[in-house]
Amino acid sequence: MAAIEPVQPADDARKPSAGPLNALTAAALALPGLVLPAAQAADDEFAVQYGHYQEENRQLFGVESKFRPITVDTLQGSGNLKLTDRVKLTFNYTQDTWSGATPIATAPLDLRGNSTSHSPDGVTGATPIINGDLFFDSKLNPLQTDGFRNVTGGIDRRLVHTLSSASPETRKQGSFKLGYEWDEAALDVGGGLSLEDDYESSFVNLGGRLDFNQKLTTLSGGLSYTSSDTHARIDHDALPYINTGAYDGQIERTAEGGKIIHGERKDWGAHLGLTQVLNKNALIEAGLGYTLGNGYMENPYKVVEVAFINDAIPPPEGAAYVGQVRALLEQRPNVRNQFNGNLGYVQHIDMLDAALHFNYRYYLDDWGINAHTFESDWVQPLGHGWSVTPRIRYYSQDAADFYAPYLISNQPYNSGRFNRNLLPNHFSSDQRLSGYGALSGGVTVSKKFAKGIDVDLGFEYYTHQGGLKIGGGGEGDYADFDSWNVNGTLKVNLEALAVGSDHGSHAHHHHHHGATAPAGVMFDHMLGKNGFMVGYRYMYSSQGGDMLHGSNLVGDPAIVAGGCGPNPCFVKPNSMVMHMHMLDIMYAPTDWLNLMVMPQFMDMSMTMHRLAGAPPDNEAPEGGGAHIPHHVENGHETGGISDMGVYALVKLFDAGRHHLHMGLGLSIPFGAVDIELRRNHQVEGGLIHYGMQLGSGTLDFKPSLTYTGNYDDWSWGAQLSGTKRLEDHGETGYRLGDIFQSTAWGGYGLTNWLTATVRGVYTVQGAIHGQFNQFIDQLGPMDYPMNYGGRFWDVGFGLNATVPGGDLAGNTLGVEWLQPVATDYNGYQLDRDGTLSATWHYAF
Incomplete structure (x- = not known):
């Protein structure tokens, strides 16, 4: 090597x-x-x-x-x-x-x-x-x-x-x-x-x-x-x-x-x-x-x-x-x-x-x-x-x-x-x-x-x-x-960005600092003509602790009996962590049109636990019992380039304090959806779980409609967004469920450079359609399409900091923690801990 x-x-x-x-x-x-x-x-x-x-x-x-x-x-x-x-x-x-x-x-x-x-x-x-x-x-x-x-x-x-x-x-x-x-x-x-x-x-x-x-x-x-x-x-x-x-x-x-x-x-x-x-x-x-x-x-x-x-x-x-x-x-x-x-x-x-x-x-x-x-x-x-x-x-x-x-x-x-x-x-x-x-x-x-x-x-x-x-x-x-x-x-x-920058016209390219949306919100603003923005977005999401069936806590016996459809379950997820890194690159050829490219890099890890009351390992389907000790002792990891988004933002209304624009985007399936577990001498390990593949596997349509407003030190906004899968299935035989999300937020300028935000989020995600067309060890709920998606209510708290002047004017940093309030899963899934978002961007 x-x-x-x-x-x-x-x-x-x-x-x-x-x-x-x-x-x-x-x-x-x-x-x-x-x-x-x-x-x-x-x-x-x-x-x-x-x-x-x-x-x-x-x-x-x-x-x-x-x-x-x-x-x-x-x-x-x-x-x-x-x-x-x-x-x-x-x-x-x-x-x-x-x-x-x-x-x-x-x-x-x-x-x-x-x-x-x-x-x-x-x-x-x-x-x-x-x-x-x-x-x-x-x-x-x-x-x-x-x-x-x-x-x-x-x-x-x-x-x-x-x-x-x-x-x-x-x-x-x-x-x-x-x-x-x-x-x-x-x-x-x-x-x-x-x-x-x-x-x-x-x-x-x-x-x-x-x-x-x-x-x-x-x-x-x-x-x-x-x-x-x-x-x-x-x-x-x-x-x-x-x-x-x-x-x-x-x-x-x-x-x-x-x-x-x-x-x-x-x-x-x-x-x-x-x-x-x-x-x-x-x-x-x-x-x-x-x-x-x-x-x-x-x-x-x-x-x-x-x-x-x-x-x-x-x-x-x-x-x-x-x-x-x-x-x-x-x-x-x-x-x-x-x-x-x-x-x-x-x-x-x-x-x-x-x-x-x-x-x-x-x-x-x-x-x-x-x-x-x-x-x-x-x-x-x-x-x-x-x-x-x-x-x-x-x-x-x-x-x-x-x-x-x-x-x-x-x-x-x-x-x-x-x-x-x-x-x-x-x-x-x-x-x-x-x-x-x-x-x-x-x-x-x-x-x-x-x-x-x-x-x-x-x-x-x-x-x-x-x-x-x-x-x-x-x-x-x-x-x-x-x-x-x-x-x-x-x-x-x-330093080169600062040289020759017209900080006095910065407001022309970017909204008033009080109108900055929470870090977890995308497509929240537009640039003025010939404006350019580069940015970095990081997201950390964690699941752990209890298993839920719908919105109810369930114990191991119920998971063994019902979490894997007609088959018994042998293991369950114990924790899952996702890290996402994204570049935001935006250019405004006109005042009413912005173009964006957003490449992503993602990595995920999962640990598992043997279910109490599960049948003996040798009763697992297709010889998969040989892998159960490996699942329990070794965490599973994936990482690499994920799907890339290309978007157009179109201005619909702009009246000084009130702004409305529409987003039209495509998510291009660059992320791998055929990642495999290791294999041993008895049976092929097969594909890793649906939720740990790096992409959707399908071409996806991603529309959004965003309103923002501000008055003095106050700002507010709302957004409707969604993901529509444009193909019946990807190369490995399935497609993820469609997503609809609505969110609204408010912000207050604590100083001329620091804003505090709070927002509410409601998300609906469908279950997976179809299933893997290649071998997968079906040992736990995460290996079955019915156990994906659901309805989620969250509340977020954030801070945004914008450099108001000097050579680094225009640099904006944001952080937000999204706390789950209510969860109603499809099937059996691991409870949610929360999501951290952090962003940096510079517009000029």
Whole structure:
């Protein structure tokens, strides 16, 4: 599995008003991996980036895998704020959701025909781990058989990965850095946290820089410390295939029969860098780094296949040695010393107003890995704010000393009892530790719009091949794969927005501050002619606690009996959380017409609980009982791009204090509706629940009618809106119910910049029509279409803040909490906790 390296957004090679140092600094920022002093970061800038990574199919020697290759959807937000002339704050937030199949082991190809897991196509990943028999000649070369343990051919050294798929998993990471600048020096301190279901990491860092030689030379350095905790779950259905004996002291047995491996790790790092401006058109940078890692270094989901051969008893003449193949968790050293160095060069070409970047990085560790990275890109402005940046990257590494695709041990296995001293101290078949080379190429197209708005679109293609390794000797072609990555970035420079803004005419483009609607209301205002607005909207929604049938509390016996139609229920949702991120981009070609585009990114998580009084697991339909422990022990997660809205707002009435406009929109079904749970060896896991798919799956019509008014410090408004599904069903066989919503609100201006709001909301949502046309494990109410939709009454309380003047005039922030008052569900559903909405937008 390749490391994901999003294409970096590129700045223009040189701004027309910038001097040589600033020009070269801006150009150097386009070079991925080039570490520059923190002080060079843009002030008062926000950026958001979406990326999609996709691996291609792997070499399985003619056998088609049932699993989809790895995909990753990533959302990243960042900001740089100048708190004072000397103090700056930088923050970053990243979340990525992984799904698809990844290699967990490697074995000779013939093992696929000798699996003891009753699956002759085990190579497709139909089993978590393949255990079986292999046949070897007297020199321990693997032999080809007919799948029934009869030797039919000669030596067959072909290897193949065993693939395993997991339900989607989401990682979230947040970090900050606070810096103070002197005239020729800077110091910053930062930290952050990264969270996954099976891994947590926290880190702190200290850095600084010193300028001298009239700021033509910069010395930078830093220290870092990271503490990580692994708590990886090996599911009950995979345990029969894995020998975990080496980690018995770190394993906790779960109530459902699984095991959790615990491991702690500490990393200390230091780096030192030097940047030198050579002349007005060139600079060079060099850096050195060191990291010491100590603790649990293993990947808990990677195993090594070991063929145990009892050669003390020679086989009959002409027969083959039989090797019992068993899977052992990999074992890596618990200490890792890592060294790295880099050398970068940036050259501005006056004639083309372009910049050439070149960077070389060298990596060395005491695991035996030596790696070289060569990168180059060309930043070419095209005029009118456009630029294009093609890039190329080559990477090569040697294999770790303890890397081996599989092992042969001259001893019997004896039902898990064997002499570990006859195995190497350390071993791993993780292909990321093998020798290989990688070549990637990509391009980023950038456009600078007026008022400090930048948009970047990038694409990169990556190929991983053992044959590309420097000097040859890389891993075989069974480990080769290709991947591609696309991303889009929106950057907003608040300082540039402020320059030249006509704050006196701001009211022409946006309503009086008192008329600002609550944060949870969309389409509440219009812009004047040639007005432009960018914004960000966040929504958090939570369900938890009791189950309701209609509006009545119900206990487990009633859910078992009635929550799943004619079938008994086995599990119920215990909590569900949804996070939605949305960009608001609006333009007004005329006074009476506004156009909007609203892309969305969404992630959801659900935990479940076993129902008291449910039948035994083995009575679940279609063998789904094998998944019940997985549902109960593991939270379900999904995340990625959701449906995108395109809208037109049309002014109907405008009489100073009273405004009426109509919205006509379409929701385009970009969100996935075929997300799957992981699969095990007994039955396919099927699709995840209806409510955790990322989109509607249908083209939807979204009309609205909005009235707003204001008088002095008072404001009010009302809106009718709806969603009408325009298709009978989506690609997976169902459509969500239609939605009708009415809301009314009032607001009072507490000051000239702060408004308090209160509103009421009534929502009606229909049940799901149709059902999945693919397999789904129907184990709980959330798996049945009848248990969706209902009627809801809510009351919201909010605050809105608008910057009234100065360079940042026009920036508006809002927050609202929507509290459920009454709920009348269709069928059996989890009670609602409430919804938090937060918005920022800037209109000019």
